[in-house]
Amino acid sequence: MRHLQGPRRGRLLAVALCAIALLTACTSQQAAEDPNAPQPGTLRVLASSELSDMAPVLDRIADDTGIKVRPTYMGTLDAVELLAKGRANGQYDALWLSSNDYLRLRPEAAKKVVSETSVMSSPVAIGVRSTTLGELGWKPDDVTWSQIEQAVQEGRLTYGMTDPARSNSGFATLVSVASALSGAQSALNDADVTEATPRLKEFFKGQKLTSGSSGWLATAYKRRGSVDALLNYESVLKGIPGLTVIRPKDGVVTADYPLSSLASTNAATRDDVRRLTEALRTEDVQRLITERTHRRPVVASVAPASGLDPGRRRELPFPGSRSVADGLLDAYENELRRPSRTVYVLDTSGSMEGDRLAQLKQALADLTGDFREREEVTLMPFGSEVKSVRTHVVEPAGPKAGLAGIREDTEALSAEGDTAIYTSLEKAYDHLGAGRDTFTSIVLMTDGENTTGAEAADFDAFYAGLDRDRRETPVFPILFGDSDESELEHIAELTGGRLFDAQEGSLDGAFEEIRGYQ
Amino acid sequence: MRRIAGIILAVLLIGGVVAAVVAGRSNEDGTATKTVQAVIGSEKAEFFADPDVVKALAAKGYTVKAETSGSWAMEGLDLKGYDLALPSSQAPAVALAAKYKVTGTLPRPFYSPLVVVAHRNAAEVLAANGLATLDSEHRGTFEMAAYLDAARADRTWQQLKGARKYGELTGTLYLSSTDPETSNSGALYLAAASYVENDGKVVATDAEVDRTAPLLHKLVSVQGAQQAGSDAVFRDFVSGAGNPLVVVYESQVASLLAKGQQPDDLVVLYPDTTVNSDHTVVPLTENGKAVAELLSSDPKLRELQARHGFRPQGESSEFALDTTYLKQELTGVHQAAVPTSEVLHELARRARGQGGHST
Numbered sequence: 001m002r003h004l005q006g007p008r009r010g011r012l013l014a015v016a017l018c019a020i021a022l023l024t025a026c027t028s029q030q031a032a033e034d035p036n037a038p039q040p041g042t043l044r045v046l047a048s049s050e051l052s053d054m055a056p057v058l059d060r061i062a063d064d065t066g067i068k069v070r071p072t073y074m075g076t077l078d079a080v081e082l083l084a085k086g087r088a089n090g091q092y093d094a095l096w097l098s099s100n101d102y103l104r105l106r107p108e109a110a111k112k113v114v115s116e117t118s119v120m121s122s123p124v125a126i127g128v129r130s131t132t133l134g135e136l137g138w139k140p141d142d143v144t145w146s147q148i149e150q151a152v153q154e155g156r157l158t159y160g161m162t163d164p165a166r167s168n169s170g171f172a173t174l175v176s177v178a179s180a181l182s183g184a185q186s187a188l189n190d191a192d193v194t195e196a197t198p199r200l201k202e203f204f205k206g207q208k209l210t211s212g213s214s215g216w217l218a219t220a221y222k223r224r225g226s227v228d229a230l231l232n233y234e235s236v237l238k239g240i241p242g243l244t245v246i247r248p249k250d251g252v253v254t255a256d257y258p259l260s261s262l263a264s265t266n267a268a269t270r271d272d273v274r275r276l277t278e279a280l281r282t283e284d285v286q287r288l289i290t291e292r293t294h295r296r297p298v299v300a301s302v303a304p305a306s307g308l309d310p311g312r313r314r315e316l317p318f319p320g321s322r323s324v325a326d327g328l329l330d331a332y333e334n335e336l337r338r339p340s341r342t343v344y345v346l347d348t349s350g351s352m353e354g355d356r357l358a359q360l361k362q363a364l365a366d367l368t369g370d371f372r373e374r375e376e377v378t379l380m381p382f383g384s385e386v387k388s389v390r391t392h393v394v395e396p397a398g399p400k401a402g403l404a405g406i407r408e409d410t411e412a413l414s415a416e417g418d419t420a421i422y423t424s425l426e427k428a429y430d431h432l433g434a435g436r437d438t439f440t441s442i443v444l445m446t447d448g449e450n451t452t453g454a455e456a457a458d459f460d461a462f463y464a465g466l467d468r469d470r471r472e473t474p475v476f477p478i479l480f481g482d483s484d485e486s487e488l489e490h491i492a493e494l495t496g497g498r499l500f501d502a503q504e505g506s507l508d509g510a511f512e513e514i515r516g517y518q
Numbered sequence: 519m520r521r522i523a524g525i526i527l528a529v530l531l532i533g534g535v536v537a538a539v540v541a542g543r544s545n546e547d548g549t550a551t552k553t554v555q556a557v558i559g560s561e562k563a564e565f566f567a568d569p570d571v572v573k574a575l576a577a578k579g580y581t582v583k584a585e586t587s588g589s590w591a592m593e594g595l596d597l598k599g600y601d602l603a604l605p606s607s608q609a610p611a612v613a614l615a616a617k618y619k620v621t622g623t624l625p626r627p628f629y630s631p632l633v634v635v636a637h638r639n640a641a642e643v644l645a646a647n648g649l650a651t652l653d654s655e656h657r658g659t660f661e662m663a664a665y666l667d668a669a670r671a672d673r674t675w676q677q678l679k680g681a682r683k684y685g686e687l688t689g690t691l692y693l694s695s696t697d698p699e700t701s702n703s704g705a706l707y708l709a710a711a712s713y714v715e716n717d718g719k720v721v722a723t724d725a726e727v728d729r730t731a732p733l734l735h736k737l738v739s740v741q742g743a744q745q746a747g748s749d750a751v752f753r754d755f756v757s758g759a760g761n762p763l764v765v766v767y768e769s770q771v772a773s774l775l776a777k778g779q780q781p782d783d784l785v786v787l788y789p790d791t792t793v794n795s796d797h798t799v800v801p802l803t804e805n806g807k808a809v810a811e812l813l814s815s816d817p818k819l820r821e822l823q824a825r826h827g828f829r830p831q832g833e834s835s836e837f838a839l840d841t842t843y844l845k846q847e848l849t850g851v852h853q854a855a856v857p858t859s860e861v862l863h864e865l866a867r868r869a870r871g872q873g874g875h876s877t
Contacts, residue, residue: 100745100746101742101743102743104697104743104744104746105743110700110746111591111594113746114585114586114587114591114595115560115585115586115587115588115747116746116747116750117560117586117747117749117750117753118749118750118753118754118757120757121754121757121759123759185672185674185689185690186672186689186690186692186739186740186741186742187739187740187741187742187743188742249685249686250685250688251688251689254754254759254760256750256753256754256757256759258750261585263594263595267555267583267585267599270585271583271585274563274585274586278567296757296758296759297757298753298754298756298757299756300756300774300779300781301777301779310758311686312637312639312684312685312686312758312762313685313686314685314686314687314688314689315754315759315760315761316689317740317741317742317743317761318742318743319742319743320738320739320741320742320743320744
């Protein structure tokens with residue numbers, strides 16, 4: 001029953017799209033004007049979010065060559081799905097993922113790529129807090145995955161990583177860990193994954209932090225102060241102060257950032273892509289890349305920036321078939337990782353009447369297909385007070401019952417009453433209690449300001465009075481309708497969450513994006 | 519007679535230089551040269567981007583706009599509006615010629631043998647275990663038959679003498695190649711391996727395909743996901759990422775050396791049985807045909823081909839290279855013929871067959 005439901009890529013697509021203005025960081029779902037209108041001299045590039053750190057390099061190239069890059073950040077799986085379905089045709093001029101390994105497992109997507117040129121590289125690594133490193137007595141050059149595993153098992157090491165279903169770095173990390181711990185001597189196959197499952201399960205017990213993006217992972221890591229290490233690309237980890245970055249001795253998966261031109265584009269566009277590629281591979285730019293972004297150059301005449309250890313590492317082969325890659329991902333989501341417990345605090349006050357409530361119901365119904373096995377979902381609709389508290393668990397033995405329950409409760413939502421945001425949030429914290437070895441979080445969806453019950457100051461005091469464990473539950477507020485951005489931003493900041501925008505983007509898009517953080 | 523030809527050639531050359539200058543000038547006004555749209559294998563991108571090549575072509579009245587694609591992937595492209603295709607070997611070229619109804623002999627201006635590039639630690643361990651012999655610090659021979667035996671037995675680095683001291687040498691011993699279904703160098707690797715596995719005969723019959731396919735499947739499935747182009751695998755190697763043994767074209771190494779690079783951690787191993795990549799032109803228009811002709815016969819372009827590490831067809835005197843890493847003459851390297859396009863496709867398909875190493 002394990003492969004009951006693969007990760008829901010079809011739906012992810014519509015959603016994880018966060019197109020943005022030139023070279024700015026991605027904060028919301030969509031930009032105000034049509035983000036995909038073609039513009040001469042500007043390449044619309046479907047890119048991995050890790051590439052946002054390339055802005056200074058791309059600025060320089062724009063000055064030198066006149067070619068501008070307008071990135072749209074997306075996870076690998078979503079991007080590959082988009083390509084496979086032909087929906088990138090006419091929307092994007094080039095593809096720039098951290099790796100095309102997964103793309104190659106989908107021939108219908110791979111066919112859409114004409115040529116690809118690797119631009120730089122960065123291996124998966126573990127960044128360990130200096131104090132922890134001392135306690136473990138590790139010598140950074142000699143650390144192996146088995147050692148990491150042992151430290152996790154002994155309870156001496158906890159870590160954070162990004163969600164493999166939504167982030168390239170998470171996916172590469174998952175493959176590295178699975179390959180190394182399975183003991184497979186060559187590319188992973190289905191049997192290797194099955195065999196390694198018990199060990200992997202142990203290993204992922206040490207994962208205390210999950211995130212939909214590398215950026216928030218770093219922020220949450222700093223804030224918590226209780227997580228010992230992060231698993232991510234070397235380039236990302238090198239940018240976080242206080243971490244000793246270790247490439248495990250027994251092997252890593254390396255991202256090689258191939259800039260790829262697309263068959264659906266015309267020759268002139270592909271020529272621009274070629275010029276951009278050439279510009280990226282000049283010695284000066286390669287030097288700039290390695291110094292600014294801590295990635296490794298792919299031109300032999302340029303040395304890696306200081307601090308990047310030149311020692312060799314075994315390259316762990318990436319799975320050669322889709323069934324293995326998808327199977328691994330599926331196992332991670334439904335079996336290996338710690339399950340999540342989430343409370344959805346949903347504004348169903350009078351102002352939600354009509355279209356807004358319909359949107360909410362639709363968004364929740366869509367989301368239902370995305371819940372993982374073992375996940376606990378609580379719906380907490382509120383108006384003048386919390387209206388009901390309904391908890392459902394997606395049981396691996398019979399996941400349909402839990403999902404049907406969520407759908408039923410969603411259908412029954414009705415709009416009435418005032419808006420008691422803070423009182424309801426306090427209820428949500430009370431409901432969750434201690435973490436019980438799960439990823440806990442609260443999603444707050446509201447279309448207006450707090451009008452009744454506890455005030456912001458009351459909630460601040462309430463939160464300050466929680467014990468440390470419970471303070472680790474973040475609130476992810478969604479900006480929707482007439483909700484007050486500063487009020488919600490404050491809640492996100494206070495609790496270590498992140499604000500999502502469904503005013504610019506869509507409500508189902510926001511719900512979907514939050515999945516990466518749960 | 520010879521002398522006269524030489525003089526004529528010299529005159530032509532001088533004329534060429536003049537023409538280049540003229541073409542260069544008139545080019546700025548947006549006239550003069552004819553633009554030729556080409557789709558080429560990725561390993562030739564640097565050749566066509568070289569300002570000297572651009573100049574030499576302009577001298578003859580042409581500007582080549584080259585776009586790269588996997589050699590076998592060219593079949594999937596719409597080549598309307600293109601003047602020529604230049605895949606990295608004959609088999610995909612023949613398939614393209616059939617698709618676009620190109621008749622006549624397809625020009626093969628230059629070639630390059632398949633080689634194995636190795637990091638020094640790996641080369642040293644191979645040599646200590648009878649899988650390679652080293653002529654010098656940076657050059658040697660790769661023993662194909664011994665390697666295929668090791669692959670058949672799933673030999674790991676840990677089982678090889680002397681590997682223990684190198685942490686990066688663990689896991690199954692294998693050569694990395696490109697995807698044989700889309701890229702030429704990967705397919706040619708299978709051609710060489712199948713030739714050895716088929717007792718020194720080119721695989722031609724169904725029975726021979728059946729007999730060699732299991733080993734080829736092993737050689738490919740052990741690699742997991744494969745890169746789509748020869749340039750990418752070589753880049754990974756150069757950047758220090760990836761497998762320590764990679765199948766590439768000799769020309770890629772030569773091109774790197776020609777830029778003055780002397781990579782310390784590079785050993786070039788010539789397989790004792792290898793295959794050549796015969797870069798073959800498929801002219802799609804009259805302009806394409808003219809450029810194809812120039813690539814084969816223009817002395818300047820031939821010289822530039824050699825500078826980029828390709829071996830021009832015919833006499834080899836143009837090919838003078840850095841013998842620290844490369845062999846001037848390919849003596850002692852057996853050149854296996856390549857199976858027909860159909861057979862090679864089938865071998866690639868069977869080698870890539872889904873299911874991994876245990877299904």
